[in-house]
Amino acid sequence: xxxxxxxxxxxxxxxxxxxxxxxxxxxxxxxxxxxxxxxxxxxxxxxxxxxxxxxxxxxxxxxxxxxxxxxxxxxxxxxxxxxxxxxxxxxxxxxxxxxxxxxxxxxxxxxxxxxxxxxxxxxxxxxxxxxxxxxxxxxxxxxxxxxxxxxxxxxxxxxxxxxxxxxxxxxxxxxxxxxxxxxxxxxxxxxxxxxxxxxxxxxxxxxxxxxxxxxxxxxxxxxxxxxxxxxxxxxxxxxxxxxxxxxxxxxxxxxxxxxxxxxxxxxxxxxxxxxxxxxxxxxxxxxxxxxxxxxxxxxxxxxxxxxxxxxxxxxxxxxxxxxxxxxxxxxxxxxxxxxxxxxxxxxxxxxxxxxxxxxxxxxxxxxxxxxxxx
Amino acid sequence: xxxxxxxxxxxxxxxxxxxxxxxxxxxxxxxxxxxxxxxxxxxxxxxxxxxxxxxxxxxxxxxxxxxxxxxxxxxxxxxxxxxxxxxxxxxxxxxxxxxxxxxxxxxxxxxx
Numbered sequence: 001x002x003x004x005x006x007x008x009x010x011x012x013x014x015x016x017x018x019x020x021x022x023x024x025x026x027x028x029x030x031x032x033x034x035x036x037x038x039x040x041x042x043x044x045x046x047x048x049x050x051x052x053x054x055x056x057x058x059x060x061x062x063x064x065x066x067x068x069x070x071x072x073x074x075x076x077x078x079x080x081x082x083x084x085x086x087x088x089x090x091x092x093x094x095x096x097x098x099x100x101x102x103x104x105x106x107x108x109x110x111x112x113x114x115x116x117x118x119x120x121x122x123x124x125x126x127x128x129x130x131x132x133x134x135x136x137x138x139x140x141x142x143x144x145x146x147x148x149x150x151x152x153x154x155x156x157x158x159x160x161x162x163x164x165x166x167x168x169x170x171x172x173x174x175x176x177x178x179x180x181x182x183x184x185x186x187x188x189x190x191x192x193x194x195x196x197x198x199x200x201x202x203x204x205x206x207x208x209x210x211x212x213x214x215x216x217x218x219x220x221x222x223x224x225x226x227x228x229x230x231x232x233x234x235x236x237x238x239x240x241x242x243x244x245x246x247x248x249x250x251x252x253x254x255x256x257x258x259x260x261x262x263x264x265x266x267x268x269x270x271x272x273x274x275x276x277x278x279x280x281x282x283x284x285x286x287x288x289x290x291x292x293x294x295x296x297x298x299x300x301x302x303x304x305x306x307x308x309x310x311x312x313x314x315x316x317x318x319x320x321x322x323x324x325x326x327x328x329x330x331x332x333x334x335x336x337x338x339x340x341x342x343x344x345x346x347x348x349x350x351x352x353x354x355x356x357x358x359x360x361x362x363x364x365x366x367x368x369x370x371x372x373x374x
Numbered sequence: 375x376x377x378x379x380x381x382x383x384x385x386x387x388x389x390x391x392x393x394x395x396x397x398x399x400x401x402x403x404x405x406x407x408x409x410x411x412x413x414x415x416x417x418x419x420x421x422x423x424x425x426x427x428x429x430x431x432x433x434x435x436x437x438x439x440x441x442x443x444x445x446x447x448x449x450x451x452x453x454x455x456x457x458x459x460x461x462x463x464x465x466x467x468x469x470x471x472x473x474x475x476x477x478x479x480x481x482x483x484x485x486x
Binding site for chain 1: 384385386388396397398399401415416427428429449450451452
């Protein structure tokens with residue numbers, strides 16, 4: 001196929017393995033991308049490429065001709081699906097059509113300037129007096145508000161050893177390693193809706209993966225669970241992960257945070273949970289991991305701060321946010337989630353014993369201050 | 375009245391008159407209650423009878439019978455085929471669906 005495309009007048013850069021794809025895309029810009037002979041990985045590669053290059057046409061060339069699957073790939077975002085046999089005529093037609101595809105136009109339109117008139121000055125004066133009145137009213141209300149007690153940000157949990165946390169189906173899910181139960185909490189009242197036992201091994205981290213729940217145990221066994229009342233095991237991956245304290249799913253890959261080797265690992269969801277990349281953790285003591293829909297965040301228990309990572313290279317930390325809730329040292333964080341609006345964490349008492357575990361909410365300051373690049 | 379959708383609709387089609395001819399696929403670049411314009415690199419000839427499957431605004435249409443009214447090959451080697459739906463009951467159903475889609479704010483051409 002490469003030879004035929006080159007004979008049609010195109011310059012080709014290619015990756016032999018899906019693992020080499022990110023590096024190839026970084027070399028860009030590309031006029032189009034062809035996914036060939038990927039078979040069952042085609043959907044995953046399509047999503048990966050669309051995420052990295054959302055405006056580039058993608059053509060898929062499977063080795064088997066299947067009209068139903070081809071239409072499904074078109075619905076997922078492929079510009080075209082090239083049928084076998086990959087003759088020069090068909091390849092030329094598809095590539096040429098993809099290059100002509102112009103797509104949606106995007107531009108920034110500068111607002112038009114207007115000449116000022118007397119009405120403008122009258123409006124400005126009215127605005128000034130209105131703002132002055134509004135400020136005095138706000139000041140009065142602020143004084144009244146300060147007299148009221150602040151809303152709580154910490155709550156006791158009805159169990160003592162929370163080990164991991166996830167947010168899914170509108171609820172908080174918290175794993176307790178001692179009782180080997182996953183508790184499902186109402187996010188508004190924090191009340192327990194249901195407790196689901198996991199008798200096999202004590203859980204240390206959990207994460208939602210679309211329509212399933214991923215659980216990693218103390219011995220590093222990863223299991224995939226159905227979201228039913230019994231959390232039925234769908235598959236198990238013995239010794240897939242190390243001493244894991246955090247799990248996060250970014251829509252395509254599963255990320256694990258290893259507290260023994262201080263590694264952040266990116267896993268492909270195949271039968272071996274292949275590690276695509278392993279990054280050195282840029283903090284001191286990794287405690288938890290979360291995905292906010294755009295990038296990864298981790299909780300550093302030693303520095304008691306939240307780290308925002310660059311998802312392309314998680315060794316790079318974009319923001320560091322001190323968490324005042326942990327500055328006293330009374331609590332040891334063990335789980336972290338993003339519920340779409342703010343971060344929540346769970347923690348064990350640092351002194352051990354049978355003190356109840358803790359659920360904490362974290363309001364991040366606006367705007368977040370950047371750390372200087374080093 | 376004609377408005378444009380953000381993407382073309384993928385469609386699968388099979389040939390009714392020719393045995394053992396493999397299924398093909400393409401995009402509907404325009405659609406109205408009586409027919410559509412089908413863009414595909416599979417050869418489409420005037421007079422051919424097709425059976426189409428496509429999904430429009432969340433509703434799936436399966437085994438829709440149509441005939442190619444005219445077909446032209448463009449500079450890229452793709453076929454633009456003007457097709458007409460041959461099932462009158464389906465035309466009425468599609469027309470009602472397109473009306474509902476337009477009323478809901480999703481852009482599709484509607485002509486009678």
